[in-house]
Amino acid sequence: MGNRPIKFRILELFLDEKEHWNYEVVSKVQGEYNMQGNYNRDSINFDIIELASGGMLKDLEQKVDSEGIYKKDFLLHKYVITDFGKVRGSDACLRYV
């Protein structure tokens, strides 16, 4: 069970500096925080959107979810952490690997 705020955890997942698809991160967080269901899924995804619009994540690539792995016919996004995201991540006392 996750014990830090969800946005902290999301930033932490991105601190490996690798690119991640939103659906991968969302389902990982859902599992860790025991937050199942569409409502929680959307609210975690919204946290990612907020982090991106705050300049901490960068939206690199999109594809249409034609198979319905996340939400059918919606966009899937691939993000990477930005320098600002790393700074805010380490401000938040996250392990910077």
Add this chain to the structure above:
Amino acid sequence: MDLKALKKQESKRKISKGYMWALFCAVFWGIWYLPGTVVWVLNPFDEMYGAIAETSGDGVSLVVTAVLITAFNALTVMLALMLWNGTLGKFGELVRTMKEFHPCSKWFFLASIFGGPMAILGSFIAMGFIGGAFAAVAALLYPVVGSILAYYWYGEKISKRAAIGIGVIIVGGVTIFGGGLLTELSSGNVQWIGYLGGLMAAAGWGIEGAIAGKGLDIAEPDVGLTLRFVGENIIWWIIIVPVLALVGYPMYSFAFQAFEPLTLLVLIFAGITFGFCYVCWYKSFPLIGVGRGQGIGNLYGLCAIIFIFLFFGDVPQWTILVGGTLCVIGSFVMFTEDTSELETLRGE
């Protein structure tokens, strides 16, 4: 639908959502001036004002009464927000965020100092001394403080268009503000403490927005906001109210008298409108930025004038109408901004 069109649609949806939150904020905020004005003539606040005025004078009495009103406002807002977080299932996140004092929640507590004892107290003082319409429009200048701080402190982008919009809104605010002041100056009876309250509101809310933006980077808005009001309640009920009671003001005896149906109803009305105005306000920031969120939220000034006219029948002066129109124009200048510029809010 192809990728490009879908992308455009998604970005548009996000930004219009941000503007929608900001607009709801304006409506709730405007309505708040109704209970905020009415509460002054209700007991125990009416009696409290009279009782303290006899011994300490009008000015002191007004400020002390405003403290108690603001403290109750903070309490009902916090209750409304707790209910909201409960409904959204966010208590877990609330506790997790509160524990992160150093990296995160300290920003919300800091924001509460500027939002509460400065902005909200200032507003109540302005409402009590001069009136609701004045209090509402006086605070209209807060986006200037907010966007300039956000720009210098963490490099938030302000597009030329947003700057023009903010500028027009300010001219509108000054027109409304100046009209009343000129009338009072000509009659030789200026309620300076009321105007000071108006300035406190403008500066306090601007600073609050910029500070809160720092904590909101890494927190949920609903949760961050609730923590900000937990902070304000601590300031009022644990620090300021007891200190005033120790100094000898009858804070507690009047506080207990607030538990009568009509007063409670008005206080709860204030809590709900103000609580949700803040929910909308905070939610708009990550989507459209502090400057724009505050700019559109500024339509509250016009909303307040309309509601005060509808409910109290106060006909606004022509300066208020001209200023209000300018505020709408300014907000629309920002509202019609080309959305592609808004994909990220910070310079890289």
